[in-house]
Amino acid sequence: MAAFHESRSTARLLLAASAFAVASLLGTPTLAVSQESVTIRLTSPVPRGPAHVEAIQWWADEVAKRSEDRVKFQTFYAGSLMGALETLPATRDGRVGGGYMSPGYWPADLPLWSVDSIPFVTDDPHAMMLTFYDLSKNNESMRKELEAAGIKLMFMVPVTPAVSGVREPVTALKDLDGKRLRVLGYVARAFQTIGVQPVSIDPGQQYEAIQRGALDGFGSLVFDAIPYFKLHEVAPSLYYTGIGMYSSVGVGISLELWNGIPEDLQKIMTEVAEEYMFEREPAALMAYEDEACTKLLDAKATVALAPDTEVEAWKAEVGDTIKDAWRATVLERGVTAEVVDAFYADYTATLAKYEADSKYELGVARCAARSD
Numbered sequence: 001m002a003a004f005h006e007s008r009s010t011a012r013l014l015l016a017a018s019a020f021a022v023a024s025l026l027g028t029p030t031l032a033v034s035q036e037s038v039t040i041r042l043t044s045p046v047p048r049g050p051a052h053v054e055a056i057q058w059w060a061d062e063v064a065k066r067s068e069d070r071v072k073f074q075t076f077y078a079g080s081l082m083g084a085l086e087t088l089p090a091t092r093d094g095r096v097g098g099g100y101m102s103p104g105y106w107p108a109d110l111p112l113w114s115v116d117s118i119p120f121v122t123d124d125p126h127a128m129m130l131t132f133y134d135l136s137k138n139n140e141s142m143r144k145e146l147e148a149a150g151i152k153l154m155f156m157v158p159v160t161p162a163v164s165g166v167r168e169p170v171t172a173l174k175d176l177d178g179k180r181l182r183v184l185g186y187v188a189r190a191f192q193t194i195g196v197q198p199v200s201i202d203p204g205q206q207y208e209a210i211q212r213g214a215l216d217g218f219g220s221l222v223f224d225a226i227p228y229f230k231l232h233e234v235a236p237s238l239y240y241t242g243i244g245m246y247s248s249v250g251v252g253i254s255l256e257l258w259n260g261i262p263e264d265l266q267k268i269m270t271e272v273a274e275e276y277m278f279e280r281e282p283a284a285l286m287a288y289e290d291e292a293c294t295k296l297l298d299a300k301a302t303v304a305l306a307p308d309t310e311v312e313a314w315k316a317e318v319g320d321t322i323k324d325a326w327r328a329t330v331l332e333r334g335v336t337a338e339v340v341d342a343f344y345a346d347y348t349a350t351l352a353k354y355e356a357d358s359k360y361e362l363g364v365a366r367c368a369a370r371s372d
Contacts, residue, residue, distance in 0.1 A: 038261050040097030040253060041074045045084035045203050048077050049228035051288035052157035052249050055276055056100070059155065059251065062272045071265050073097075079204040091254050092150045098253030101151065104185035109149045111330040112142055112343050116248040117185030118323050119162075120315045123244040123362055126282035127354035129156040132248050133277060134350050141335070141343045152258035154251045155273030158285040159222045162187060162246035163364055165235035166217030167210070169302070173241060173310045181219035182206050186322045187246040191219050193317055203229065210234040220246040223364045224285075224292035232301040239304050240364045242311030282360040289363025293370060303364060303371040 042060065046053050060073035076082075076099075082090055088106050090096045103110035104117055113132065122128060135142045136153045146153055164170070166179055177195030188198035196219055201209060207230060209215040217235040220243070226232055251273075258266070296303065323344075330340045 037070045037072070038257075038265060039072045039074070040257070041076070041081070041099075042251070042253075043076045043081045043087055043090070043096050043099035045079045045087070045100060046077065046222075046225055047228045050222055050225040050292070051285040052159050052222065053077065053100075053225075054288070055157040055280075055284070056251055058280075059272055059276055062275075063269050066272060067265055067268050071261075071269065079202065083202045083204070085202065088149065088151070088252075091252065094254070097257055098151075098154075098251065100249060101153070101252040102184075102247050102249045104247050106149075107185075107329065108333065110145060111326075111333045111335065112145050112340075113248075114185065114329070115326055115344065115347055117187050117246050118326055119187045119190045119243040119246065119318065121244060121348075122351055122355060123161045123242075124355050124358050124360050125158040125160050125245065125285060126360040127351055127358045128245050128248050129158045129277060129281065130354045131347065131351045132156050132250065134354075135347065136250075139343065139346050141339050146252075147255060150255050151252040152255045154253055154269060155277055156248060156250045158281055159245075159247055159249050160224060160285070160289065160363060161244050162220035162241065163223045163226065164217065164219050164239045164241055165221065165226065165231055166237050166239070167235055168216075168237060170237045170239040171304065173306055173314060176219075176239075176241075179216040179219075180214070181217050182209070182215055182221075183219035185220075185247060186326055187220055187243055189322050189325060190243060190314070190318050194314060207231060207234060223367070224288045227292050227295040227299070232296050232299055236299075236301040237304075238296065238301055238364075240306060240362075240368070242306045242308070242314070282358065286361060286363060290366065293363065293367035296367070297371060303368045305365060305368050 042056065044053055044056060048054065048057065057075060060075055063071050064073060081096065085105050087099045087101065088109060091098045103113040107114045116128065116132065133156045136146060164176065164181065170176065173194050180197045180199055181191065182201055183191050183198040184200065191198055198219065199215060206215065206218055210217055211234045218231060226238065232238065327340055331337060
């Protein structure tokens with residue numbers, strides 16, 4: 001369990017700092033909280049570089065600056081501290097303060113939030129980011145789900161729609177038939193309908209798996225993360241299938257830790273998070289997408305889009321099967337049908353609201369135009 005230290009004297013503060021240092025060396029819980037300060041370890045399975053990961057670091061740096069180092073962070077990227085699947089359990093048992101949270105890794109713990117991976121709903125990451133932040137604050141069912149998981153969702157970060165990449169050239173969806181691709185969440189079921197064999201592995205394992213032939217590529221990945229995983233080196237044919245958003249990512253911290261943080265520091269942490277989401281986005285994401293596109297094209301990767309007619313046919317074939325599968329899973333977790341249906345209605349209505357105001361333009365489409 002996390003170690004919480006409350007202090008009102010300089011001596012007690014020094015003691016808490018010493019305890020934190022020793023705990024770090026021993027690999028035991030590494031949260032140090034006092035009335036004066038808090039130090040939080042954050043972990044991410046994704047390396048520095050993509051917009052959504054840089055958002056985490058920007059927030060951590062800005063919070064430290066504006067709190068005059070009363071809130072400090074230790075950040076670990078590219079799975080250097082632990083794999084993606086470990087983040088939620090490690091946050092609950094105090095090994096870390098929090099980090100990169102995506103419900104596809106823990107659908108049993110976050111069944112409602114897992115609605116994010118139902119395909120063909122939206123291709124707007126800015127709208128989805130704001131939607132789940134809104135729901136985390138204003139939808140009672142999602143609030144309860146996060147509380148039960150032991151999470152305080154600090155803010156959402158922007159992840160792009162699903163982009164695929166394979167070793168051989170792809171010019172149509174049929175070219176993915178028979179391919180073994182890394183795919184996360186409910187979208188895996190959609191890929192199965194076009195003959196893909198979905199494989200679930202940690203994102204940091206993709207490169208080696210493709211390189212040695214265990215995988216033919218990846219089916220769903222954030223576009224601006226591709227050059228930072230270096231996946232274009234082993235899967236240079238990049239293809240936007242039109243499946244849309246396949247995931248969402250938030251920065252969560254231990255709810256128990258959050259409840260022990262002084263109110264004035266909580267206010268700073270929240271204000272900086274909302275400044276990022278509502279003021280810096282979506283311009284920041286689109287800039288990162290353009291930068292990633294340049295890296296990919298300079299490395300001779302190709303970028304193409306599935307024809308609209310193929311996407312519409314695929315969408316029609318999938319129909320409501322994946323939505324129904326999500327609903328059945330949530331019901332199995334003990335949530336009532338009334339709650340599930342009300343949540344889905346709130347999700348789609350909130351998403352439509354933010355889509356209407358969004359200025360986001362699809363980065364992979366801009367890149368494909370440059371690739372021609």
